[in-house]
Amino acid sequence: MSSAVVVLSGGQDSTTCLAWAKNRFAVIDAITFDYGQRHRVELDCAAEVARRAGVRHHRVLSVDSLRQLGGNTLCGETGAQLGATGQGGLPNTFVPGRNLLFMTLAAAWAWQLGTKDLVTGVCQTDYSGYPDCRADTMAALQQALRLGLELDVVIHTPLMHISKADSVRLARAEGGLELLAWTHTCYAGQVPPCGACPACQLRAKGFAEAGVADPLLARLGGAAR
């Protein structure tokens, strides 16, 4: 029976990928990383989305290594500023190696489950500042995982080259809009979402361009702009 492991953050992109995966694999397992993110609501969202999607196993893996290795803006106390730059001209929300680490752990779990297919919502269209979200990085990592695990790992990235608007259209086409009502996006961590932070604005723009009402706002209200 075909199965896949979906990396599920509780956000819009990974949830869209979960809907995509449900239409392509008979069994879905989901893995969420608790890496000390400032907004714990993300973990609650991931659990709710996983439950509603009927995944077989939802694994929440604590990863303390990144916090131990030091400061960044998505875990810890400093406020995130999308668009601001940090070391090496990279966005100051860049956590070095984060996606590489998460995909490696997801693959290790997949190995134990006897699964070779991984699904992740990384996208190089809107967030081109993150080098570990790009297609060439994922292709190289897939090769490293294949060799290192002796497993024919396939990293599926349904959103890699599409816009936020097309991501919304994809969610609709895959029957995933209802799941999106339970996702988290806001960088300010607010529920209902603040509507003003760059993440809320990016999400709103995608829904607007796709001509779709955001089911999260329909459920919760909040500052739709």
Next chain:
Amino acid sequence: MSSAVVVLSGGQDSTTCLAWAKNRFAVIDAITFDYGQRHRVELDCAAEVARRAGVRHHRVLSVDSLRQLGGNTLCGETGAQLGATGQGGLPNTFVPGRNLLFMTLAAAWAWQLGTKDLVTGVCQTDYSGYPDCRADTMAALQQALRLGLELDVVIHTPLMHISKADSVRLARAEGGLELLAWTHTCYAGQVPPCGACPACQLRAKGFAEAGVADPLLARLGGAAR
């Protein structure tokens, strides 16, 4: 000033690599992974070796992810049997993704230190059963790290293609024999080493073939065979 990050387990191979690195880089930082290994003496050995080698920073990083992901013989309660096979015909001491994970974390730390050179004692000669120790895996991972971190990562593997005997000769040539007196090898976790387990026997064979007295046995005594 040139610097390198050495992945230091406290064993013979990584310590030999540390001696190798000291002759090639002005500054050495060492990283050791505390992943719940059964034999805590390894961590003590790593600290002692790092201190005696005069490394700048010795980072001990707790990695709980592998233990959370489930059983294997090197962390947890089950006894390790070198040569025994587990899932997929791999050695039952195989921890899926372990080296990939460790190298990724080492690279993330190197990124923060502004270092691009990583040194690891992986070797495909004697332990060909571990797919994540092989040269092609390390080459693919190097490429994934380069792309994912936007850093010209170089993974140095001085022991990759040499025998245990040549590894001992290398340690002598690099002035590292003294450091080897403080390393740990025994799978049974004994100090002095048991001399009977496969790891002790492999070490003894290497020293014997190289015609070098093991400085660990000279320091501690133990069952030399």
